[in-house]
Amino acid sequence: MTDAGDEPPAETDAEWPVDLAGVTETVVTTRGPNELWNAAALGVFAGADEANAATATTWGNTRTRRNFHREGEGYVQFVDDPITFVNAALTIDEHDDPVLEHAAAWTRVAVERIDSGTENGTEWEQWRLEPLETTIKRETVPTISRGFGAVIEATVATSRLGVAGYDDAELRDRLAFFESVVERAGSPREQAALERVREHAEW
Incomplete structure (x- = not known):
């Protein structure tokens, strides 16, 4: 029996709500065994070209890693609220719903583990992210803060x-x-x- 996150995701016509470049800091929600959605910071690495999918790396035995294996998907969210990001990055931040209040856009993704290893004693796993559906909740004029x-x-x-x-x-x-x-x-x-x-x- 394989974990859900070890199976290749089916290709869809869904796209990311933004043009990914470099590393985009996002918040991902994944469903845990308690049926709550755990929010965590997730850096999304853009693919080298359109033929290469976006990826992300989990470090250590985190809730996100375990939920990726168990569920095989999550909601990648693009937020512009600093408190939302800090809570996701540094606390156990669980919610009843997968989409956060301060998400300007979100993409439900299927995940597939494509690589793993250990660095300085910490286990890491790299995941391919395949968009399944996308919603843009609001559009804003960009500012640099x-x-x-x-x-x-x-x-x-x-x-x-x-x-x-x-x-x-x-x-x-x-x-x-x-x-x-x-x-x-x-x-x-x-x-x-x-x-x-x-x-x-x-x-």
């Missing part, structure tokens, strides 16, 4: 504290810098999000 970017980078640094292969002192220096950016350039919502980050790290 240094504060929002700093919050995202702060969650990344926090998630690496205490992880083999990373220098905690260097990570805390980075967190102090990101805090200074949010203090100067962040909105009240972004400043509140950074306070959430502070609940999980000291610097």
